[in-house]
Amino acid sequence: MKTLLVLLTLIISLKSISQKSQFAFYLPIDVPVKTVMPNMNTAVGFGFSFGYRPVFGFPMIAEFKSSFGTFASEYQSAQVQLYDYNPTTNVHSEFKSRFNKYLIGTKWLIGYDIKTIRAFVTPQIGLANFRTISSYNFNDPNSQNQTGRKLAQRNLNPIYGLD
Numbered sequence: 001m002k003t004l005l006v007l008l009t010l011i012i013s014l015k016s017i018s019q020k021s022q023f024a025f026y027l028p029i030d031v032p033v034k035t036v037m038p039n040m041n042t043a044v045g046f047g048f049s050f051g052y053r054p055v056f057g058f059p060m061i062a063e064f065k066s067s068f069g070t071f072a073s074e075y076q077s078a079q080v081q082l083y084d085y086n087p088t089t090n091v092h093s094e095f096k097s098r099f100n101k102y103l104i105g106t107k108w109l110i111g112y113d114i115k116t117i118r119a120f121v122t123p124q125i126g127l128a129n130f131r132t133i134s135s136y137n138f139n140d141p142n143s144q145n146q147t148g149r150k151l152a153q154r155n156l157n158p159i160y161g162l163d
């Protein structure tokens with residue numbers, strides 16, 4: 001009897017917690033507009049979202065969302081003649097890019113009754129972090145050494161949107 005009473009209390013308490021907060025994992029797929037960004041690839045990653053409703057029954061939930069894109073990379077190799085009258089050498093280059101988002105917003109629920117599935121609209125503002133790493137290496141025919149360079153660049157931009 002004690003086990004049944006504890007189980008019933010736990011179910012009721014978890015049900016009321018779920019009405020006040022939400023936690024979710026999702027799979028973001030960011031597809032670029034090719035006319036604006038012709039060389040950018042589709043970025044797939046993982047994300048999570050946490051929402052909290054301050055007052056039960058109020059149709060608004062404050063929400064924090066974050067998504068982390070995986071590195072999209074491109075590798076190229078070419079034969080290049082670096083100096084006049086020297087043989088050609090192989091130049092290897094690699095370009096990797098990553099796209100992360102950090103958003104806050106409010107989830108406005110549509111309808112007033114408690115249902116299993118309910119529509120919502122989420123206006124959001126936040127930051128987008130772009131990170132690019134480009135590197136190349138080659139054999140210099142004059143010095144017979146391996147030469148290379150790695151360059152990393154970050155860009156943090158404000159963004160806004162609507163889910």
